[in-house]
Amino acid sequence: MGGSSETGYAAKHTSSAASQATLNTDKLEEVRKLFTAHLENKGLRKTGERYAILEEIYARSGHFDVEELYVGMKERGLQVSRATVYNTLDLLVEQGLVSKHQFGRNLAQYEKSYGYRQHDHVICTECHKVVEFCDPRIHGIQTMVGELLNFHILHHSLNLYGICGDCRAQAAARSSATPA
Amino acid sequence: MGGSSETGYAAKHTSSAASQATLNTDKLEEVRKLFTAHLENKGLRKTGERYAILEEIYARSGHFDVEELYVGMKERGLQVSRATVYNTLDLLVEQGLVSKHQFGRNLAQYEKSYGYRQHDHVICTECHKVVEFCDPRIHGIQTMVGELLNFHILHHSLNLYGICGDCRAQAAARSSATPA
DNA sequence: ATCTATGCAAAGTTTTTGCAGCACG
DNA sequence: CGTGCTGCAAAAACTTTGCATAGAT
Numbered sequence: 001m002g003g004s005s006e007t008g009y010a011a012k013h014t015s016s017a018a019s020q021a022t023l024n025t026d027k028l029e030e031v032r033k034l035f036t037a038h039l040e041n042k043g044l045r046k047t048g049e050r051y052a053i054l055e056e057i058y059a060r061s062g063h064f065d066v067e068e069l070y071v072g073m074k075e076r077g078l079q080v081s082r083a084t085v086y087n088t089l090d091l092l093v094e095q096g097l098v099s100k101h102q103f104g105r106n107l108a109q110y111e112k113s114y115g116y117r118q119h120d121h122v123i124c125t126e127c128h129k130v131v132e133f134c135d136p137r138i139h140g141i142q143t144m145v146g147e148l149l150n151f152h153i154l155h156h157s158l159n160l161y162g163i164c165g166d167c168r169a170q171a172a173a174r175s176s177a178t179p180a
Numbered sequence: 181m182g183g184s185s186e187t188g189y190a191a192k193h194t195s196s197a198a199s200q201a202t203l204n205t206d207k208l209e210e211v212r213k214l215f216t217a218h219l220e221n222k223g224l225r226k227t228g229e230r231y232a233i234l235e236e237i238y239a240r241s242g243h244f245d246v247e248e249l250y251v252g253m254k255e256r257g258l259q260v261s262r263a264t265v266y267n268t269l270d271l272l273v274e275q276g277l278v279s280k281h282q283f284g285r286n287l288a289q290y291e292k293s294y295g296y297r298q299h300d301h302v303i304c305t306e307c308h309k310v311v312e313f314c315d316p317r318i319h320g321i322q323t324m325v326g327e328l329l330n331f332h333i334l335h336h337s338l339n340l341y342g343i344c345g346d347c348r349a350q351a352a353a354r355s356s357a358t359p360a
Numbered sequence: 361a362t363c364t365a366t367g368c369a370a371a372g373t374t375t376t377t378g379c380a381g382c383a384c385g
Numbered sequence: 386c387g388t389g390c391t392g393c394a395a396a397a398a399c400t401t402t403g404c405a406t407a408g409a410t
Contacts, residue, residue: 045384045390066374081392086375102282106399107374122331131329135321142340145313151302153342160322162333225364225409246399261367266400286374287399 028058031097031114038095049080053088057098063109063130101157103130120158126167208238211277211294218275229260233268237278243289243310276335283310283339300338306347 035054039046056073057064064072070085089110092098099113103123119132138158146153163171215234219226236253237244244252250265269290272278279293283303299312318338326333343351 045388047384047390049391079392083376083393084391087390100284102284102286104282106282106286106288108286122325122329122333124331125334131331133325133329135325137317137321138338141315141317141338145302145315145340146342149302149311149313150345151304151311151340151342152348153302153340154305155342156338156340158318158321158336158338160325160331160333160336162326162331162335165330168332227365227409229366259367263368263401264366267365 027115028055031058034114035092035095035097038091044091049084050088050091052078052080053085054092054097057092057110058112060112063101063111065107065109069110096155099155101159103128103159104161120160122160122162124164124167125161126163129164129166131164207295208235211238211292214294215272215275215277218271224271229264230268230271232258232260233265234272234277237272237290237292240292243281243291245287245289249290279335281337281339283308284341300340302340302342304344304347305341306343309344309346311344 031054032051035051036046038044039050052073053069056069056076056078060069060072066082066085066089069089070080070082073080073085089098089100093100093110097112097114099111101109101111101121103109103121104125105128117134119134120138122131122133123129138156142153142156145151211234212231215231216226219230232253233249236249236256236258240249240252246262246265246269249269250260250262253260253265269278269280273280273290277292277294279291281289281291281301283289283301284305285308297314299314300318302311302313303309318336322333322336325331
């Protein structure tokens with residue numbers, strides 16, 4: 001059982017917030033349309049702020065919290081208030097264009113989620129690294145539990161908590177450095 | 181597809197905090213011993229407050245938050261401060277005698293977890309009802325992902341979010357009550 | 361007797377809310 | 386034009402922290 005990823009099972013992601021906006025233009029366009037449709041559906045207003053927030057989110061990679069998003073927008077010269085950020089995030093989460101996670105630290109983390117393969121997370125409890133993975137069995141569980149308990153399941157969140165290889169290696173190195 | 185529970189797959193639990201302490205005496209004794217061992221192991225003090233908190237937790241059924249635990253203890257005439265509750269909960273979670281959950285509302289929820297079958301949760305996003313279920317496949321996923329990504333997995337948390345039958349029924353009743 | 365854990369309250373974080381004014385429809 | 390959305394800041398909600406004191410070892 002080598003660590004070879006025959007199936008592209010998972011991929012690490014570091015939280016670099018580079019600006020690779022060019023490649024994502026098409027996807028952004030799709031998402032804008034979906035958001036517009038949602039707003040019209042619910043009779044909500046299509047304000048510049050809402051679209052600015054959506055775009056900032058889709059320009060980001062990886063997870064982020066409200067403060068990071070807010071600061072990121074300020075740095076790009078986009079003026080919005082925190083209240084609007086919270087408000088719009090709720091809308092986007094409700095629609096499923098963004099997903100919200102609550103890992104250990106009680107600080108909500110968000111992530112864009114349209115057109116990305118549904119995935120779950122492994123969290124290192126030592127260094128707080130987050131790695132993503134996919135497993136098709138989860139979908140089966142979701143369907144089965146929904147039927148059995150008569151719930152209309154909309155989404156799920158599976159987090160595995162443990163210690164990553166790096167941290168275990170560091171711990172081992174540290175303990176082997178302490179012999180008499 | 182009847183809702184019959186052939187396998188005892190899941191059980192609803194309401195948050196009644198009845199005092200059925202008599203039956204749980206044996207279990208409580210075990211837990212006290214484990215906690216004592218843990219405290220001795222880490223060179224921590226065995227204070228009355230810590231045991232009082234442990235007992236309050238094991239006298240409860242279902243989920244609770246810090247405030248509920250704190251108030252519950254006050255009502256029983258047990259005097260502890262919130263700081264000590266937080267402190268002790270951390271110890272218990274670390275040891276695995278209590279598990280901590282973060283459902284949507286960022287309010288940490290806790291639950292006793294020694295000697296109870298490992299289970300996961302379905303949460304109704306309308307009424308916030310929580311139902312528990314077990315599925316053996318999750319263990320398999322946990323093992324597989326741990327091996328593939330070289331994590332030493334310690335625990336997991338799977339939450340399914342959706343709308344329960346009751347809330348769907350209510351919604352249906354409401355919409356059928358609005359015709360001209 | 362020592363040194364840690366407790367208790368209280370104050371500070372810190374994160375999120376929510378109220379009200380005036382602007383802007384979407 | 387009217388109502389909903391934004392922005393600001395104040396408040397709420399939850400958790401953590403500092404310091405004096407009581408208590409476990």
